[in-house]
Amino acid sequence: xxxxxxxxxxxxxxxxxxxxxxxxxxxxxxxxxxxxxxxxxxxxxxxxxxxxxxxxxxxxxxxxxxxxxxxxxxxxxxxxxxxxxxxxxxxxxxxxxxxxxxxxxxxxxxxxxxxxxxxxxxxxxxxxxxxxxxxxxxxxxxxxxxxxxxxxxxxxxxxxxxxxxxxxxxxxxxxxxxxxxxxxxxxxxxxxxxxxxxxxxxxxxxxxxxxxxxxxxxxxxxxxxxxxxxxxxxxxxxxxxxxxxxxxxxxxxxxxxxxxxxxxxxxxxxxx
Amino acid sequence: xxxxxxxxxxxxxxxxxxxxxxxxxxxxxxxxxxxxxxxxxxxxxxxxxxxxxxxxxxxxxxxxxxxxxxxxxxxxxxxxxxxxxxxxxxxxxxxxxxxxxxxxxxxxxxxxxxxxxxxxxxxxxxxxxxxxxxxxxxxxxxxxxxxxxxxxxxxxxxxxxxxxxxxxxxxxxxxxxxxxxxxxxxxxxxxxxxxxxxxxxxxxxxxxxxxxxxxxxxxxxxxxxxxxxxxxxxxxxxxxxxxxxxxxxxxxxxxxxxxxxxxxxxxxxxxxxxxxxxxxxxxxxxxxxxxxxxxxxxxxxxxxxxxxxxxxxxxxxxxxxxxxxxxxxxxxxxxxxxxxxxxxxxxxxxxxxxxxxxxxxxxxxxxxxxxxxxxxxxxxxxxxxxxxxxxxxxxxxxxxxxxxxxxxxxxxxxxxxxxxxxxxxxxxxxxxxxxxxxxxxxxxxxxxxxxxxxxxxxxxxxxxxxxxxxxxxxxxxxxxxxxxxxxxxxxxxxxxxxxxxxxxxxxxxxxxxxxxxxxxxxxxxxxxxxxxxxxxxxxxxxxxxxxxxxxxxxxxxxxxxxxxxxxxxxxxx
Numbered sequence: 110x111x112x113x114x115x116x117x118x119x120x121x122x123x124x125x126x127x128x129x130x131x132x133x134x135x136x137x138x139x140x141x142x143x144x145x146x147x148x149x150x151x152x153x154x155x156x157x158x159x160x161x162x163x164x165x166x167x168x169x170x171x172x173x174x175x176x177x178x179x180x181x182x183x184x185x186x187x188x189x190x191x192x193x194x195x196x197x198x199x200x201x202x203x204x205x206x207x208x209x210x211x212x213x214x215x216x217x218x219x220x221x222x223x224x225x226x227x228x229x230x231x232x233x234x235x236x237x238x239x240x241x242x243x244x245x246x247x248x249x250x251x252x253x254x255x256x257x258x259x260x261x262x263x264x265x266x267x268x269x270x271x272x273x274x275x276x277x278x279x280x281x282x283x284x285x286x287x288x289x290x291x292x293x294x295x296x297x298x299x300x301x302x303x304x305x306x307x308x309x310x311x312x313x314x315x316x317x318x319x320x321x322x323x324x325x326x327x328x329x330x331x332x333x334x335x336x337x338x339x340x341x342x343x344x345x346x347x348x349x350x351x352x353x354x355x356x357x358x359x360x361x362x363x364x365x366x367x368x369x370x371x372x373x374x375x376x377x378x379x380x381x
Numbered sequence: 382x383x384x385x386x387x388x389x390x391x392x393x394x395x396x397x398x399x400x401x402x403x404x405x406x407x408x409x410x411x412x413x414x415x416x417x418x419x420x421x422x423x424x425x426x427x428x429x430x431x432x433x434x435x436x437x438x439x440x441x442x443x444x445x446x447x448x449x450x451x452x453x454x455x456x457x458x459x460x461x462x463x464x465x466x467x468x469x470x471x472x473x474x475x476x477x478x479x480x481x482x483x484x485x486x487x488x489x490x491x492x493x494x495x496x497x498x499x500x501x502x503x504x505x506x507x508x509x510x511x512x513x514x515x516x517x518x519x520x521x522x523x524x525x526x527x528x529x530x531x532x533x534x535x536x537x538x539x540x541x542x543x544x545x546x547x548x549x550x551x552x553x554x555x556x557x558x559x560x561x562x563x564x565x566x567x568x569x570x571x572x573x574x575x576x577x578x579x580x581x582x583x584x585x586x587x588x589x590x591x592x593x594x595x596x597x598x599x600x601x602x603x604x605x606x607x608x609x610x611x612x613x614x615x616x617x618x619x620x621x622x623x624x625x626x627x628x629x630x631x632x633x634x635x636x637x638x639x640x641x642x643x644x645x646x647x648x649x650x651x652x653x654x655x656x657x658x659x660x661x662x663x664x665x666x667x668x669x670x671x672x673x674x675x676x677x678x679x680x681x682x683x684x685x686x687x688x689x690x691x692x693x694x695x696x697x698x699x700x701x702x703x704x705x706x707x708x709x710x711x712x713x714x715x716x717x718x719x720x721x722x723x724x725x726x727x728x729x730x731x732x733x734x735x736x737x738x739x740x741x742x743x744x745x746x747x748x749x750x751x752x753x754x755x756x757x758x759x760x761x762x763x764x765x766x767x768x769x770x771x772x773x774x775x776x777x778x779x780x781x782x783x784x785x786x787x788x789x790x791x792x793x794x795x796x797x798x799x800x801x802x803x804x805x806x807x808x809x810x811x812x813x814x815x816x817x818x819x820x821x822x823x824x825x826x827x828x829x830x831x832x833x834x835x836x837x838x839x840x841x842x843x844x845x846x847x848x849x850x851x852x853x854x855x856x857x858x859x860x861x862x863x864x865x866x867x868x869x870x871x872x873x874x875x876x877x878x879x880x881x882x883x884x885x886x887x888x889x890x891x892x893x894x895x896x897x898x899x900x901x902x903x904x905x906x907x908x909x910x911x912x913x914x915x916x917x918x919x920x921x922x923x924x925x926x927x928x929x930x931x932x933x934x935x936x937x938x939x940x941x942x943x944x945x946x947x948x949x950x951x952x953x954x
Contacts, residue, residue, distance in 0.1 A: 219866060222891050224838075256838065288455055291493040292486065299484050302512050305520075351723025352774070353693055353709060363713075363775040365722050 112233050112252075115201055116145035119170035123195065124153045130178040134239050138177050141235055146171070156182060160191055167197045174204040179241045181205055181248065186217050193221045196255045203229075205237055207248040215251075224256040382537060384413040385428045387421070389447030389487070391438040393668070393741050394517060395476050399434050400741075401518075401676040405530070405543035418450040424459065427469060430533070435491055436476040440909045440952040441483025454494055464499030470536060471495060472529050473506035476517055481954065482914050484510070504532045515703045516711050518675040522700070545679035545698075553648035555734040557641075558656070576657060576665070581621060581796040584608040586789045587760070592853035597846075600767040601819065601853060603751070604786055606797070609759050614827035615803035617747040618761055621665070621796040622785035624743070628670050628718050629663040635721045635728040636736070648737065659733075667740040670716040670781060677717060678706065680739060687726035694724070713772035746782035747800065749819075749906065749951070753826035755833065761797070764822040764853070803906065803951045809837065811901040813892060815916055817844030817870070817881050820907030821854050823951070832863045840895065844870040844881040866891075881912075882919035892920075893927035902947050909952035920948075 110118075122142060126135065139151055149170070154162060156175070172192050175182030184204065192202055202223070206214050218226050229250040237245060347354045351366040361367075384406055390396040399415045406413040418435075421427065438444050443451045459465055473495070475488020485508040492506050507525035509517045534541035577583060587605040612618075633639045638659060647656040655666075663669050678697055685691045697706040710720065717740065721728040731739065752762035767787045768780030789795065803823050805812075812831070814824040821843050831837045841858070845851040848871045858865055870884045885892060895901035905916055921935040930938060942948035 219868065220888055220891060222894065224864075224866065257836075288451075288490050288494075291490045296486075296489045296493075299479050299482070300508070300510060302479060302510075305510075305513050350689075352715070353697075353720075353723040354689070363773050365719070365775075366725070 112229065113145070115171065116142075116149075117147065119146045119149040121169050122146055122149045122151045122171045122173065123169045124151060124177065125156050125159065125172065125174045125182075125192075126153060126177050127156050127175060127182045129180065131239070134177050138239070141238075142173070145235075156188065159188065164195055166194050167200075169195050170197055170200050172196060172200070172202045173236065174202060176203065176205060176236050177239055179239060179244070181207060181240075181244060184214065184217075186220065189217055189221045193223065193255060198255055198257045200255050202253040202255075203233075203236060203250060204253070205240065205244070205248050205250050207244075209247075211249075218253050222256065223253040226251055226253045228252075382412065382430070383428060384411050384430045384432060384533075386413055386415045386432045386434065387418050388415070388433075389418045389435040389444045389450070391436055391444035391446075393671075393744055394674075395434045395436045395444070395474075397674045397676070397741060398474060398476065398517065398521065399432075401545075401674065401679075402432060402434070404545060404549055404676060404679075405526075407549055408545065408547050409530075409541045409543045411541065411543075418447040421450045421453065424453060424465070427466070429468060429470065430537075431469060431471040432474070432529075433471055433491065434474045434476070435487050437481075437483065437485050437487040439954055440913050440950065441481075441486040443487045447487070454491070454498075459498055466495065467499035467501065469495075469500040470503050470533075471500055472503045472525075472533070474521060474525060475506060475508040476511075477508065478511040478954070480512060481910055484508070503536060504528045515707050519703050519707065522675075522703075545676065546682050548683035549738075551732070551734045552737045553650050553734055556647045556649070558645040558647065576661065577796060578621065580798045582608065582610060582798065583794045584610070584761070584797045585792055585794050587791060589787075589789055589791070592764070592856075594850040597850035599846075599851060600769065600787070601851065602763075602765050602767065602787060603853075604763045604765060604789070605752075605757075606761045606763075606795070607759060608761055608797070610761065610797070610799050612750055612754055612761065612799045613801075613805075614750070614753050614830055615801070615805035615823050616750050617800050617802045618750055618763055619745045619747050619798050619800050620782060620786070621745045622743060622782035623664050624667075624669050624781065625784075625788070626664065628716075629660060632663055632669050632718050632721070633659065635718070635725060636731055636733065637729050638733055641733075648734070662736070666743060667736065668743045668781065669718055669740055671741060672711060672714055673717045673720055675706070677720070677739060678710075680735075681724060681727050681731075684730040684732075684735075685724070685727040686730055687724075690724045690727045694727070713774050714778045715774060719774070743781070747802070747953075749802065749822040750799075751822040751825045753830035756826065756829045761799075762826070764819045764825070766819050803904070804946065804949060805904065806902060806946070811838035811840070811895050811899050813840045813842075813895060813901050813903045815842045815881055815885070815903070815905045815907070817842075817907050817912060820905075820912070823906055824904070825854060825857055828858055828863065828865055832865070835864050837864065838866075838895070838899070838901070839864060840866040840868065840892075840901075842868050842870065842881040842884050844872060844884075846873045847871055848874055880915065882915040885916065885919040886922055889923040890927050892923050896942075896947075897928065900947070902949070903942070905948075905950040905952070907952055909954045913950055913952050 124135075124138065124142070135153065139153075142151055143149070152169075154164075172195065174184065174192065196202060215226050229252050233250055234245075237250060347356070348359055348361040349367050349369040349371070352362060352364075355362055386399045386403055386406075388395040388399040390399075396417070403413050403415045418433075435447065436444050473488060473492055475485040475492075477485035477488070488506065488508055492502075495502075504525070505528075507521055509520040511517060513520040515523070530541045530543055584606045585608075587607050588603075589605075590603045591600060592603050593599055593601045606618075629642075630639070633642055642660045643658050645656060645658050646662075647654055649655075657666065675698075678694060682691070682694050682698070685694055696702055697709070709715065748763045748765060750761055751764045752760055763786075765783055765786050767783045769777050769784065772778055786795075805823065805827050812827075814821075814828070816822070816824045821841070824841060828839050828841065831839055841854075843852070843854050845853075848869070852869060852871070855867075855869075859867060868884050868888055870879045870881045872878045872880055896903070903920070905913065907913075917939060921932070921939055924930045924935040924938050925932065928935070928938070939948065
């Protein structure tokens with residue numbers, strides 16, 4: 110729908126203003142709005158009184174927020190929630206936002222449940238005639254729509270009695286959630302990895318998973334590599350054999366076996 | 382008197398352990414049979430002496446080849462017959478990874494159930510842990526192996542001394558097909574040239590595009606295939622990968638069989654037979670780049686005649702040196718072929734017919750389909766994260782299937798079949814989708830499809846690391862025509878880590894509105910390690926805060942949602 114259509118179809122409009130507004134501008138603004146929205150009745154509310162006045166839910170087709178004053182009005186999640194509540198399903202909120210605050214505020218819109226938020230072009234500037242030039246220059250008008258569903262009906266919870274006696278496993282259920290009844294508190298505990306008695310002098314080591322995709326494998330490899338690089342000279346003379354026969358500090362560690370006497374070419378590793 | 386070894390294996394680990402125990406049994410003249418658990422059709426199929434070897438996969442789930450058995454053993458009616466399994470004496474090995482919340486749940490549940498039904502444990506079960514300093518094999522040998530064979534021996538009245546150092550007969554006999562025999566009409570076994578396993582289709586690749594920025598360490602691809610295989614959003618594509626030709630040639634070289642690479646052979650035993658070329662065997666059939674288990678080294682001892690290599694193998698296999706073996710092989714993820722490289726004399730002594738004893742089979746991998754049959758007609762698209770990382774070994778460690786897909790060029794064919802997985806319900810209910818990383822794949826196609834009807838409401842929580850580097854879903858889903866509330870969590874774009882679970886709490890009241898008043902369904906897809914637990918916790922926090930529930934009520938509410946399929950998850954490990 111175009112802006113003209115939105116206004117033309119509106120039956121009720123709410124204009125939110127702030128204390129710093131020039132009082133003369135309000136009736137002028139109302140006229141302007143009324144020209145566009147011939148069928149609509151227009152209500153005015155001070156932002157400070159908004160929550161207190163407790164208007165009924167879903168009662169406005171359009172809410173114009175903080176458009177009448179010269180500066181932009183601060184908006185927060187509580188105000189937004191209230192505006193959302195007041196709008197009819199498919200209703201529109203129009204607000205002017207500084208560019209620097211844009212992403213933060215749009216996030217808040219989404220949080221409240223607005224299903225679409227789009228900036229308007231300057232054809233709608235009749236709405237912000239009262240704003241200072243620098244405000245207009247560094248901000249945009251935004252049009253946000255409330256989705257079409259109606260909030261307000263509830264669905265009763267199904268009854269949730271669970272039979273906790275063991276052995277009463279439903280034959281029709283093959284999901285693991287039901288077989289969970291077999292497990293008690295102890296079963297759910299995980300083993301303490303540090304307590305594994307390995308019977309050797311190995312220290313507990315962090316191990317990367319098979320499909321490491323978080324970077325731990327790289328990290329561990331770097332650690333090993335730094336340790337290995339500290340001993341440059343081979344002390345065993347078995348470098349040419351594979352890793353199975355090399356000592357821990359072997360400079361050829363990590364390479365496949367090669368012919369004795371061949372030049373040892375260490376791959377240039379840029380990971381360190 | 383037969384020992385049945387029954388395994389439930391997802392990635393082949395449990396199958397490996399079964400194989401090892403089978404070798405031990407045979408070495409001490411215990412007749413044994415190894416089968417996967419899905420060969421059990423009814424409770425009567427279970428024999429007297431059983432060794433159960435069961436893995437836990439995904440989010441505490443039983444492996445696929447155990448699902449049928451699970452239904453059978455968990456049937457309510459079994460409890461009605463007192464001590465129905467009292468004739469069974471069993472051992473139980475559980476395989477798991479304690480970094481996952483539901484550590485060894487399958488083994489734990491099976492143990493309780495067997496106990497309930499009156500079965501008698503031969504000895505204490507072992508819950509082996511990948512995180513054990515010596516891995517699964519180390520864990521099992523430390524607490525289970527000796528005592529199992531001792532007690533089992535007592536039970537059957539024999540002293541059992543299993544040993545892994547005596548060569549056993551190979552699994553298969555090999556017959557080479559000479560060229561002239563191929564034309565012979567009396568040839569019993571025909572050589573199938575197309576060799577497509579049943580159920581699979583050969584499907585060509587159209588495009589293979591990287592969707593993460595080049596300066597990002599992770600390489601994620603969008604692959605598009607041309608096929609009219611029917612599927613729906615939520616299904617997975619099951620793919621049979623191939624080993625790289627480099628590895629194939631390297632192995633052939635080490636086994637001195639390069640000159641026979643293109644020769645056909647028939648491998649047979651009492652149960653089955655198969656025929657192919659050596660190249661096909663190493664590339665399509667055997668997983669030659671698998672990280673070897675302990676029994677690989679034990680079998681190398683059967684053939685080693687080089688003094689230095691034998692000595693090293695003996696050392697590696699000594700119980701007190703288990704850490705050395707682990708440091709050499711498992712920690713840096715050394716592949717079987719790389720191990721053979723280090724033991725070249727031994728490798729050259731391995732007779733060809735024993736390759737089936739050394740290597741297990743390539744297993745198919747599943748990927749969630751990221752396209753929609755309605756939007757992407759005749760196309761299957763996959764989002765694949767390439768697994769590639771460094772350890773102390775110079776060459777990069779690579780995931781078999783992801784790298785196979787990474788190397789694919791347009792027009793190259795792969796073997797694929799479709800399987801159903803996620804049950805994405807197509808009705809008018811709003812959908813709340815949580816898909817960090819490549820978990821977002823099934824939702825990608827589904828959101829595009831749902832947007833054809835602008836009455837449907839969609840909310841997506843997507844998590845990645847950097848907005849500019851790996852937010853690959855945004856290109857596809859942030860358009861005017863797509864009806865979506867999109868809530869990203871860029872974990873590394875700020876000092877504190879922000880994940881999808883934080884966003885769920887942040888948008889909690891909206892999530893609650895949708896669940897409570899619109900009967901929205903929640904779908905979660907991602908890695909099983911931490912995501913399901915964190916997300917469940919976040920959802921419960923939302924219920925507590927906005928639904929005004931207690932901890933217990935929130936717990937019950939979420940479980941009820943799961944039971945009625947209002948909350949579904951698909952997680953992988």
